[in-house]
Amino acid sequence: MKxxxxxxxLGSVDGRIKQNIWGFKDHHKYFEETAEKIQADAWLVGRVTMQEFSSKQTYSLTHETTAIPKEDFVAKQPAKTYAVVIDPSGKCFWDTNMVSTEHVIEVLTEKVSSAYLAHLQSKNVSYVFGGKQELNLELVLQKLYKLFNIQVLRIDGGGHVNGSFLEAGLLDEFSLVLAPVADGTIGSPTVFEAEEGYGNRKATHFTIKSVERIYDDFLWIRYQVVKDNTTSR
Ligand SMILES: NC(=O)c1ccc[n+]([C@@H]2O[C@H](COP(=O)([O-])OP(=O)(O)OC[C@H]3O[C@@H](n4cnc5c(N)ncnc54)[C@H](OP(=O)(O)O)[C@@H]3O)[C@@H](O)[C@H]2O)c1
Incomplete structure (x- = not known):
């Protein structure tokens, strides 16, 4: 089960997601107020995005730590909603095990050191292993379901993490807040960053679940992912 x-x-009309030049005064609300309307047990982000929420301190790891087995760690704590980060090499550091009201779960590979695991345990941050060197995202989802009872997961970016789940065929819905701006920055991350060039992959198709005009000129489009892409339109 997963x-x-x-x-x-939140994307510009040309699919960019960094808002540096968009010039919105209250730019967080366009993403957050819509996100709050999606009932979910957890939100998940990539390591780059999570570093906006994790510790700004530099932690020096104690390398003489005794070896800690590479086994999943479910912290004892009361929260029932979660903030999950895809952090294969263990680059996020934590002062607390919470982001807002959500308990932090680190998704790691076995590349991480015992010293890093000791840091997570010292902060009572939960972690799961998703692979030895590379992540198996389907396995990660199964663990989130089984160990934390996460039945609905919202993936909140950035583009690389979205692209990984898209490529693995693991998305059920896509919710896009389309901002009325053209960004045009070459090289800036887009909504889905899956692969360089055109491989053998086929684009993912969607059907529309709902469309709503919000904040005057924004559109909130909710799409269902078409799982069997063989049907021609
Ligand atoms: N407009 C919006 O709605 C929105 C939402 C969220 C974020 N953002 C913006 O997006 C930007 C960040 O996006 P991003 O695409 O650069 O980064 P990201 O997706 O947040 O993080 C990418 C990192 O996550 C890890 N990762 C993701 N998928 C993986 C996989 N399948 N296997 C192993 N590791 C994986 C890797 O970490 P390592 O490098 O450590 O290996 C990778 O470099 C930020 O500027 C943020 O503000 C915008």
């Missing part, structure tokens, strides 16, 4: 997965993003 969670139902909804990817939620």
């Amino acid at each position: 969670p139902y997965v909804i990817c939620h993003m």
